[in-house]
Amino acid sequence: GAGVSQSPSNKVTEKGKDVELRCDPISGHTALYWYRQSLGQGLEFLIYFQGNSAPDKSGLPSDRFSAERTGGSVSTLTIQRTQQEDSAVYLCASSLFSHNYEQYFGPGTRLTVT
Amino acid sequence: AQRVTQPEKLLSVFKGAPVELKCNYSYSGSPELFWYVQYSRQRLQLLLRHISRESIKGFTADLNKGETSFHLKKPFAQEEDSAMYYCALLRGSTLGRLYFGRGTQLTVWP
Numbered sequence: 217g218a219g220v221s222q223s224p225s226n227k228v229t230e231k232g233k234d235v236e237l238r239c240d241p242i243s244g245h246t247a248l249y250w251y252r253q254s255l256g257q258g259l260e261f262l263i264y265f266q267g268n269s270a271p272d273k274s275g276l277p278s279d280r281f282s283a284e285r286t287g288g289s290v291s292t293l294t295i296q297r298t299q300q301e302d303s304a305v306y307l308c309a310s311s312l313f314s315h316n317y318e319q320y321f322g323p324g325t326r327l328t329v330t
Numbered sequence: 331a332q333r334v335t336q337p338e339k340l341l342s343v344f345k346g347a348p349v350e351l352k353c354n355y356s357y358s359g360s361p362e363l364f365w366y367v368q369y370s371r372q373r374l375q376l377l378l379r380h381i382s383r384e385s386i387k388g389f390t391a392d393l394n395k396g397e398t399s400f401h402l403k404k405p406f407a408q409e410e411d412s413a414m415y416y417c418a419l420l421r422g423s424t425l426g427r428l429y430f431g432r433g434t435q436l437t438v439w440p
Contacts, residue, residue: 219373247426249426249427249428251428251430256432257432258416258430258431258432258433259374259416259418259428259430259433260430261427261428261429261430264426264427266426272426272427274427275427307374309374311426318376318379319376319428320375321373321374321375322373323373324373
């Protein structure tokens, strides 16, 4: 079956512009996660959705970052007024449920802010 | 605070040699530990988890609560093991959220 998909695969934007990154999780997976992979920083948790519960936004680095998940499926991560330090690979993952279930990762979106 | 530490950024071994990728964690509760792997130009994927107590691709990892470690080991490394390896921690208090280490790039030379 299809895995987690993300779009776009690459995004180059100018500093100050807004960007939207999309994630399509595996069908039937109730949990969805966003992580950021920066050079030398490893994988940094951003936000996590579980079913209809309020999302865990504790990893969002600033109020310029927001995310939503519509209909319990597709998720969009929005970064407003992008800064150069936002340049990274943004990874989305989904799992059947949350606790202790394998997280399946998408291919990532490489964001470059010039 | 760094909850998962992988002290080696880079690790190189020759084919057939034993390999150990170190991982230490910080958590006072009952941790659940995972190893994820990312091969070149592929997605991040789960390699193994401690509760399964299984060997995947010849790799094993034992949770040592006394030393707060979850080192990944393989007795005879293969060239196809070359990849980036991430240790990850799941804390009971933050369901679903994984805390990752910064990763170890393993290179296995022929």
